[in-house]
Amino acid sequence: MLFFEPRLSMSGYISCNSCHNLSLGGVDALPTSVGHNWQEGPINSPTVLNADYMLAQFWDGRAADLKEQAGGPINNPKEMGYTHELAVDTIRSMPAYIARFNGVYGSNEINIDRITDAIAVFEKTLVTPNSPFDKYLEGDQKAISADALAGYQLFKNKGCVSCHNGPAVGGTMYMKMGLVKPFHTNNPAEGRKGVTGKEADKFVFKVPTLRNIELTYPYFHDGSVWGLEEAVNTMADIQLGQKMNQEEISQMVEFLKTLTGDQPQIVLPALPPSNNNTPRPVPFTKG
Amino acid sequence: MLFFEPRLSMSGYISCNSCHNLSLGGVDALPTSVGHNWQEGPINSPTVLNADYMLAQFWDGRAADLKEQAGGPINNPKEMGYTHELAVDTIRSMPAYIARFNGVYGSNEINIDRITDAIAVFEKTLVTPNSPFDKYLEGDQKAISADALAGYQLFKNKGCVSCHNGPAVGGTMYMKMGLVKPFHTNNPAEGRKGVTGKEADKFVFKVPTLRNIELTYPYFHDGSVWGLEEAVNTMADIQLGQKMNQEEISQMVEFLKTLTGDQPQIVLPALPPSNNNTPRPVPFTKG
Numbered sequence A, B: 001m002l003f004f005e006p007r008l009s010m011s012g013y014i015s016c017n018s019c020h021n022l023s024l025g026g027v028d029a030l031p032t033s034v035g036h037n038w039q040e041g042p043i044n045s046p047t048v049l050n051a052d053y054m055l056a057q058f059w060d061g062r063a064a065d066l067k068e069q070a071g072g073p074i075n076n077p078k079e080m081g082y083t084h085e086l087a088v089d090t091i092r093s094m095p096a097y098i099a100r101f102n103g104v105y106g107s108n109e110i111n112i113d114r115i116t117d118a119i120a121v122f123e124k125t126l127v128t129p130n131s132p133f134d135k136y137l138e139g140d141q142k143a144i145s146a147d148a149l150a151g152y153q154l155f156k157n158k159g160c161v162s163c164h165n166g167p168a169v170g171g172t173m174y175m176k177m178g179l180v181k182p183f184h185t186n187n188p189a190e191g192r193k194g195v196t197g198k199e200a201d202k203f204v205f206k207v208p209t210l211r212n213i214e215l216t217y218p219y220f221h222d223g224s225v226w227g228l229e230e231a232v233n234t235m236a237d238i239q240l241g242q243k244m245n246q247e248e249i250s251q252m253v254e255f256l257k258t259l260t261g262d263q264p265q266i267v268l269p270a271l272p273p274s275n276n277n278t279p280r281p282v283p284f285t286k287g
Helices: A066-074 A084-092 A095-105 A112-124 A132-137 A146-157 A228-240 A246-257 B066-074 B084-092 B095-105 B112-124 B132-137 B146-157 B228-240 B246-257
Strands: A174-176 A204-206 B174-176 B204-206
Touching: A066 A084, A066 A112, A084 A095, A084 A112, A095 A112, A132 A146, A146 A246, A228 A246, B066 B084, B066 B112, B084 B095, B084 B112, B095 B112, B132 B146, B146 B246, B228 B246
Parallel strands: none
Antiparallel strands: A174 A204, B174 B204
16 A cells, blocks of 8 residues: 555655556566656666665665665655655555554554655565476476577676576675666766765666566666667676677577566555545645 | 656656556645655646546636646646657557547547547546445445534535535535635635636636545645644635534544545556657756
8 A cells, every 4th residue: 555655745645656567577667756846856767676685775785675766756855745744644544544544554653764664565475486487497498499599698698697697686795887888877876976975986886687578678777778679789788898799699589588577466455545644745846 | 657657758758647646536645746856846746537527627717628728738848848749659659549549539640639538538437436425425324433424514504515516525616715805825826716817716716526535635726734733614604604623624524534435446558668769758848
C-alpha cells in the first residue's frame, strides 16, 4: 500500500511506483526521473526489482539498505518533495493504516522508521525468478537459444562477469565508469566520491544488476543509451578495452534477454480515504 | 495494459491510471489534475469507476462514451500531451502488443480506434458491487447502520434522489450547478454551454455518481470541497434550497459512505519493453 501511496509526496501525485514502476521492470524507463513540479531528476532511476541483492542502495551506495533508501525520495525536494513529518502525519491520520501497522508491528505507533521498514519489506519480495537463464542453470539446456549460450560464453570470456556477478548479476561491488577509456556524459554525478570524499572514487558507481535488463532501459547512470547493442558495445570498449563484432554483440544481447524473469504479480492495493485529519496535498503552488 | 501504459503520453510518465488511479477510487484525489510538464488541469478528474453508467463522459458530457473519452487526454496538450499518431506508433512498435490486438480484433492492425476501444472495454469492467447499500437493497437489513438508514430517508425526502439516481446514483442527467443559489468558484468551466453553445446550459454539468463518494474527494467540478459534510451542506443549500442540521448532515454522510463498493482487483500488468522502433519519450524539453 505504501509503495503505491501518492500521499507520501507533497503533490499527492508521486508514489514510489511512479519512478519504480512495477509495470515497467521497476523503473520509469526515462533517462532521469520526473519529480515534484516536473523537476528533472539527477540520475537514472535504478530498478527496484531484485534491489535487495545490491550491496547498498542508490547508484553511489549512500544508503545501506532498502529501508534507508525508502526515506530518501520522500523528503527530497526534487523527487517527492515532502517531509518525513508530513508523511507520517498523513499515514497516521487514516484508521485503516493504523490498524495495518498495529497488525504488523504490534502497536498503533506510526513513524518514518516503520513506514520505510514496511516499504522495504515489500520491496524485498520484488524478485524475478524463473528467467530462461535461471532455468538453463538449473539444467534445462533448451531454456536458452544457441545464440544466447554463445553470448553467455562471451559474457564470461570477455570479462563482463568480473563485475556483473552474484545472484542479481551485478550489485556486488562498486566500479569506475570509464575504467579503460573515459565515459563521456553531461551528467555531473561523481558516484562514490560524493559519499567517501575520495578523488579516487570519482565516477565510481555501483555495478547495476543485469536481471531484467531488457526492461530497464535507458542504460547507465545517466540514462543516455537506449539500446542493449550500444550498451554492450560501450561497456566492452570503455570498461574492458575490448572490441566486439556485430555477431558477438548480438549474441551478448540474446544472452542478456534471457535474464528477464517472472515479473511480480501485484494486485493494486485499495488505499484508505483521506479525512479531515489528513494533510492536504499541495500539487500546485499558487503565485 | 493500455490503461497503465505511460508511453501513451509524450513524457512516457503519465498513464490513464495517473489521474484515474485505481488505488484511489479511480481518481487522483486532487482538486485538478497534474498534466504534462506539471500543467494544472482545468477541472476535477471524475472517477473511472462505474463510469460506463454515465449518460456521457466528461463533466460536460462532450464525449458520448468511454471510447470517445479515452482519446481525449492522450492528445490534450495539458494532459498526456501526445498525439494519436505517436501513440499508435508507440503501441504498434511492440510485437507483444501486436499479438494482443490480433488475438482480440483478429488482425495485426493497431490504430487509435482499437486502442481507445480496448481501454474502454477494460474500463467497463471497473464496477464496484457489494456496497453496504447494495446489500441493504438486496434485503440485508443489517448491512447499513440506523444513521445511514436515516440518511437514506433524508436523501429521498430532501430531494437529492431527483438528480442522483440510477444504478450509479448519478450520471443519468445534466443539472445546473447552483440551481437555487449561485455556486461560487474560481473555476472558469461553463459546462454544457461549451458543448451546446446555449446560454441556458451555462454551469450545467453532468450529475456525478455518488458511488464510492467517500473515496472520490475533493468534490464538485472544481474540486473545491474536501469533506462530505461540507459537500452535503452545500448541495442542500444551493441545489435544493434546504437547510440541514448537523445531525441530518451526519446521517447523510453515513448513508453516502454505504455507497463504497468492492474496489476492482487489478493485477498490475507487465508491459512489453520498448525497442528501436518505439518513439522515445520526451519528458523534458531542453532549452
